[in-house]
Each structure stands twice: as C-alpha cells, then as structure tokens.
Amino acid sequence: MSALSPVYSLQAARAAEQEVLAAEPEPDAVMKKAAQACAGVAVAMLPDTGQVLVIAGPGGNGGDGLFAGAHLALAGHTVHAVLVAERAHEAALATFQAAGGVVHTGADTDDDETYDLVIDAVAGLGASREVSAEVAALVDRGDKVLAIDCPTGCGTQRSVLADATITFGHARTPHANHPECGQVVVADIGLKAAIDKHAPVGYTSFEPSRTTDVWTQPLPDDVHHLATTGPLPRLIPGIFDNKYTHGVTGIAAGSEQFPGAGIMCTAGALHMSSSMVMTLGDITEFPEVVPARDVASARRVDAWVVGPGRGTDDAALAELEEILVTSLPVVIDADAISLIAQHDHLHDKLRGAVLTPHAGEFARLGGSQQELSDQWGCHILLKGRIATITSPQALPVSVNTGNSFAATAGSGDVLAGIIGALVAHRAKQSEAPRPAQHSMQRTLLSAVALHAHAAALAAAQPADNAPAGYAPTTAMAIARAISPAIAKLSARNRRRSS
Structure with missing residues (x-):
C-alpha cells in the first residue's frame, strides 16, 4: 500500500x-x-x-x-x-x-x-x-x-x-x-x-x-x-470480454419484510459490473438479473454478497452457512454480521471473507478491528466518513470519503453490491493468464472511492448560472450514479498516466 x-x-x-x-x-x-x-x-x-x-x-x-x-x-x-x-x-x-x-x-x-x-x-x-x-x-x-x-x-x-x-x-x-x-x-x-x-x-x-x-x-x-485511493481496476470491457469475464456476483439479500435491501444491493452490483448478477429470491425490478432458487442452484457465481435485509432467523443462518462453505469469496453485511455476532461457530468459516459493518454492527462483534481480522483471517471494512480497512497480519488502511451524502438509508446495501461486484471481478481476474495483482485492501479502497463519488454525484444539484449545489439524496440515486462515478475516476486516472 x-x-x-x-x-x-x-x-x-x-x-x-x-x-x-x-x-x-x-x-x-x-x-x-x-x-x-x-x-x-x-x-x-x-x-x-x-x-x-x-x-x-x-x-x-x-x-x-x-x-x-x-x-x-x-x-x-x-x-x-x-x-x-x-x-x-x-x-x-x-x-x-x-x-x-x-x-x-x-x-x-x-x-x-x-x-x-x-x-x-x-x-x-x-x-x-x-x-x-x-x-x-x-x-x-x-x-x-x-x-x-x-x-x-x-x-x-x-x-x-x-x-x-x-x-x-x-x-x-x-x-x-x-x-x-x-x-x-x-x-x-x-x-x-x-x-x-x-x-x-x-x-x-x-x-x-x-x-x-x-x-x-x-x-x-x-x-x-494526502494521497487518493489510487487507480481503479480495469472495469471497462475489453475486446475479448463477455458477460462472465468480469465475474458473476451472487446476491443473497432482501426478504419479504425488507425487500428494498435486496433491490438496492442488486442495483449496486448491476451498475458496477458488465458481468451477470444472480439473485436468490424474487427481485423482479431488474430484467438483467438472473434469479436462482437457492445457493445450490446458483451457477457460475464468482463471489457472494449475503446479509442486507435477509433476516436473522434459522433459514438465514442456514443460507449463510451454506455460502461460507462454497469456498467462494464472500461479502458479509448487515443481518449476516448480526448472525456472526450471535453464533461463535461461524467464526472459523470466515477466512478470506469481507465483513462490512457500520459502527453499531461492529460493536456487537467485540474486540478491536485488527484483532478480529487477525483472529478470523478476514477483511473488515468499518464504514463511516472515514472508512477503515483491516486485513490479516497487515497494516490498516483508511480513506476519508470526502462527503457524507451516503448517510442515508440503504446506501450501505448499495456499497455491499459494489464490493461484491469488485470482489467477483478480482476473483475472475486471478484466473487470467497474467492476473492483475490487486490486494483485497486495494479492491475495498476502490469500492469505497466509487461509492463516495457516486454519492456526491447523486447529491449535486445544478443551478442556472451558478456552481452546482448539494442536497440530500437517496440510495437508489447513488446506485444510478455509479456509472458516472466510474467514468469520472477513470478519466482522472487517464490524466495522471498521460
């Protein structure tokens, strides 16, 4: 780093x-x-x-x-x-x-x-x-x-x-x-x-x-x-890419009680990636999404996102356990973090996983952030205006996101989808003949940066004959601003390399 x-x-x-x-x-x-x-x-x-x-x-x-x-x-x-x-x-x-x-x-x-x-x-x-x-x-x-x-x-x-x-x-x-x-x-x-x-x-x-x-x-x-978070992974499809090559994201989010969490998490992944997004359940708002009945029937998934609005009942616990033993990369958010806090037997299954708690969820886990990363072998992204990322046996990294427009209901679900798509992209790229060497910390920094820029773009309100001002925004507006944020950061990276 x-x-x-x-x-x-x-x-x-x-x-x-x-x-x-x-x-x-x-x-x-x-x-x-x-x-x-x-x-x-x-x-x-x-x-x-x-x-x-x-x-x-x-x-x-x-x-x-x-x-x-x-x-x-x-x-x-x-x-x-x-x-x-x-x-x-x-x-x-x-x-x-x-x-x-x-x-x-x-x-x-x-x-x-x-x-x-x-x-x-x-x-x-x-x-x-x-x-x-x-x-x-x-x-x-x-x-x-x-x-x-x-x-x-x-x-x-x-x-x-x-x-x-x-x-x-x-x-x-x-x-x-x-x-x-x-x-x-x-x-x-x-x-x-x-x-x-x-x-x-x-x-x-x-x-x-x-x-x-x-x-x-x-x-x-x-x-x-201070330094910025640095260049993004290559997200624009190349001449040999197809709907699988940037990594298929599996989404286990939302429920009958909290359907919006699944919608927003899926929106985050969809706007982030050119590859397929597969969901468990009846998320019908996006015709691009491929539905699956359960974890076993979900094919070609490269990384999972589990937890937003999913609940903490026995069915949610069984689904989390099933995902954790797939050996695929897993992003664990919201209700799934609560399950980890409640069930000690899950801790041994977290090696390589990404946990994305906010401050309240993190407090329920107990221990310091670095200690938990080392003990469980996982990556932890503690969300906030300053996001802090810890990884096993590594120095922590942090990023001041530069705005607080994402302090709105559902924006964390959008971020979980962004992270899931980037983690799937990273997993797929590792299979390439010449894999790009991106650490998980670098991947998570990119996700936080894109989310922050999308939030600012969503909050910007143009004014006639005056600089743009800002107003409160919504999680879905942030999700829709992901593509412009990718273009914005990609242009910044091109200017730096020229």
Missing part, C-alpha cells in the same frame, strides 16, 4: 520532533518554518484580502499560529488573535504584534465580528480534552477553519470541526481516524527524514469526491495533499 500516505504514531512523531529540535540552528527555527507553511495554507483558503482570527494556546501550537498570523498580516490580511491562556509564546506574540496583528482576550472581542478564516492553534496533537465553550464560540465566527496539527478536542464528543488541518512530515494516527480533521495537508519543515526512521502504523488517503470551496487557490509547492 506504499502509494497511500503513511501514518505514524504520536510517539514516533514526538521522537522525530525532538531529534529535529535538538539540531535547531537557532531558537524557534523549526516553529518559524511550520508557521510559514501554515500561512501558505491559510492563503490558499482565503480571498485576496481576508480577515483572519488566530485562536492561540500557550504552547508551541499557539506559537505556530501567532508566527503564521504575522506572515498573513504582513501580506495585507487583517489578523486578530485571541489568547486562550494567561500566557503565550513570547517571541511569537511579539512578532505578531510587530507585524500589525491585533491581540484580544476572550472577553474583549466583538461578538458580531466574523472572519474569513479561523486558525485553531490551541493545543494541536497534545489535545485530549473537549473543546471549551469559549473556543467553540470563537471558531463559529469563521467561514472556514484551519487547524494546526489537529483540531482542538479531536476524538472527543466535542471537537472543533476543521475544513483543513496542516501537519508536518507525515500524517499521524488522528488524521487517519478522525474526520473532524477535514482535508489533511502535509508540510515537511525538516521532519520527514526523521519520521521516516520509524515504521508506519498504517496508511491513509483522502478521496476528493465533491466540489469543495475549501481552497481558493493552489497550495504552496512544499505542501501536499
């Missing part, structure tokens, strides 16, 4: 920082480099002349913010700072004031004052407490929020929600796990070589799935975005 952005532990990052600070040619040299990078990112978020508020804590993070505010003031922006403690970094504060920055205490700020950008420089990666009411009220005055190293309160029940976060050297674990960081950008400032001496604890990515107004102009040359 080396094409993704590596993620380092906080301990590794702190050790690297101490190494670089010990070699500083003069006091605050590293801080000043960080501040210059922060100012460059702030400019990329601002109009030509904008109003900026720096919320500065008492430590090094506050010093970064104040030095950055000095750069912005000298560049012609109106910059105010609120000190949230009785003390501040002395040299940074003096530089800020000398550059024309205006300092307030929390009590003497104008409640009606608004800002184009708020810079959260309160605590950074050292924060472990919820954001205070005072800081939260100050942050709310900004049109956009830039956090330095980490939003205040990140990972707690009450956090600053940043549009972007700048960090240094490499991404750290909070950036891979917490969507409140927004879009994470990385500046080197001399830390990269020191952090590279440590082993990463995972990999992460950001999928730019929606048109965003975070950036008004390009980032500085020495600051970069």
Whole structure:
C-alpha cells in the first residue's frame, strides 16, 4: 500500500520532533518554518484580502499560529488573535504584534465580528480534552477553519470541526481516524527524514469526491495533499470480454419484510459490473438479473454478497452457512454480521471473507478491528466518513470519503453490491493468464472511492448560472450514479498516466 500516505504514531512523531529540535540552528527555527507553511495554507483558503482570527494556546501550537498570523498580516490580511491562556509564546506574540496583528482576550472581542478564516492553534496533537465553550464560540465566527496539527478536542464528543488541518512530515494516527480533521495537508519543515526512521502504523488517503470551496487557490509547492485511493481496476470491457469475464456476483439479500435491501444491493452490483448478477429470491425490478432458487442452484457465481435485509432467523443462518462453505469469496453485511455476532461457530468459516459493518454492527462483534481480522483471517471494512480497512497480519488502511451524502438509508446495501461486484471481478481476474495483482485492501479502497463519488454525484444539484449545489439524496440515486462515478475516476486516472 506504499502509494497511500503513511501514518505514524504520536510517539514516533514526538521522537522525530525532538531529534529535529535538538539540531535547531537557532531558537524557534523549526516553529518559524511550520508557521510559514501554515500561512501558505491559510492563503490558499482565503480571498485576496481576508480577515483572519488566530485562536492561540500557550504552547508551541499557539506559537505556530501567532508566527503564521504575522506572515498573513504582513501580506495585507487583517489578523486578530485571541489568547486562550494567561500566557503565550513570547517571541511569537511579539512578532505578531510587530507585524500589525491585533491581540484580544476572550472577553474583549466583538461578538458580531466574523472572519474569513479561523486558525485553531490551541493545543494541536497534545489535545485530549473537549473543546471549551469559549473556543467553540470563537471558531463559529469563521467561514472556514484551519487547524494546526489537529483540531482542538479531536476524538472527543466535542471537537472543533476543521475544513483543513496542516501537519508536518507525515500524517499521524488522528488524521487517519478522525474526520473532524477535514482535508489533511502535509508540510515537511525538516521532519520527514526523521519520521521516516520509524515504521508506519498504517496508511491513509483522502478521496476528493465533491466540489469543495475549501481552497481558493493552489497550495504552496512544499505542501501536499494526502494521497487518493489510487487507480481503479480495469472495469471497462475489453475486446475479448463477455458477460462472465468480469465475474458473476451472487446476491443473497432482501426478504419479504425488507425487500428494498435486496433491490438496492442488486442495483449496486448491476451498475458496477458488465458481468451477470444472480439473485436468490424474487427481485423482479431488474430484467438483467438472473434469479436462482437457492445457493445450490446458483451457477457460475464468482463471489457472494449475503446479509442486507435477509433476516436473522434459522433459514438465514442456514443460507449463510451454506455460502461460507462454497469456498467462494464472500461479502458479509448487515443481518449476516448480526448472525456472526450471535453464533461463535461461524467464526472459523470466515477466512478470506469481507465483513462490512457500520459502527453499531461492529460493536456487537467485540474486540478491536485488527484483532478480529487477525483472529478470523478476514477483511473488515468499518464504514463511516472515514472508512477503515483491516486485513490479516497487515497494516490498516483508511480513506476519508470526502462527503457524507451516503448517510442515508440503504446506501450501505448499495456499497455491499459494489464490493461484491469488485470482489467477483478480482476473483475472475486471478484466473487470467497474467492476473492483475490487486490486494483485497486495494479492491475495498476502490469500492469505497466509487461509492463516495457516486454519492456526491447523486447529491449535486445544478443551478442556472451558478456552481452546482448539494442536497440530500437517496440510495437508489447513488446506485444510478455509479456509472458516472466510474467514468469520472477513470478519466482522472487517464490524466495522471498521460
């Protein structure tokens, strides 16, 4: 997964920082480099002349913010700072004031004052407490929020929600796990070589799935975005392809009580693949689907999807057991995950399977995500704004999907169908004379990326003589947007390779 952005532990990052600070040619040299990078990112978020508020804590993070505010003031922006403690970094504060920055205490700020950008420089990666009411009220005055190293309160029940976060050297674990960081950008400032001496604890990515107004102009040359999820598998049929060559997806989803889950899961697979989709049951909404009575009668299936809306009764359990012993790849979602939580004897049958729980379903499984992947020999995709993928004896990978439009009923069923089609495609390609080497983690990243882009396309609402806006969307609209999402990402990949 080396094409993704590596993620380092906080301990590794702190050790690297101490190494670089010990070699500083003069006091605050590293801080000043960080501040210059922060100012460059702030400019990329601002109009030509904008109003900026720096919320500065008492430590090094506050010093970064104040030095950055000095750069912005000298560049012609109106910059105010609120000190949230009785003390501040002395040299940074003096530089800020000398550059024309205006300092307030929390009590003497104008409640009606608004800002184009708020810079959260309160605590950074050292924060472990919820954001205070005072800081939260100050942050709310900004049109956009830039956090330095980490939003205040990140990972707690009450956090600053940043549009972007700048960090240094490499991404750290909070950036891979917490969507409140927004879009994470990385500046080197001399830390990269020191952090590279440590082993990463995972990999992460950001999928730019929606048109965003975070950036008004390009980032500085020495600051970069996180990696995207990378190229898709080859999904467009070639000259020798037919309805079987990209892998037949079998769907065991939906029931009399929950018919929609089967429809949406099937729609996800149908729009994803040029190959056949076979369903168990009476899903008659799609004339392209081939029905089968049961698992035994389903022919030429290359991968199964089981669980969405299927129920947790004895019949559903027997069907899941039958699918798990077929030796075919299996995507397990929704009700089938509940069955796994209820029946320990299924755990030994999960080797090679893909489990796709949301947070509530995952909590019922017990244990940590990586421990369960290692113990059961399976791949687990924990769904959310940041999706995390674990595989047996492998480092975890994550992707910030870039939007939350898929937070709607049935979108998980669509994703299960997408994953099933891609897993079937992967299984079929492994039989080719020159099989493509795609890890299951890479396959799941592609599925999450396509789902995220489809959700953004489904939510986009064109407006006359104005940029497209966004509105809530539905699972079926997301399914119908899968083909445009494939075209969009395929075009992006062609531009990169040209």
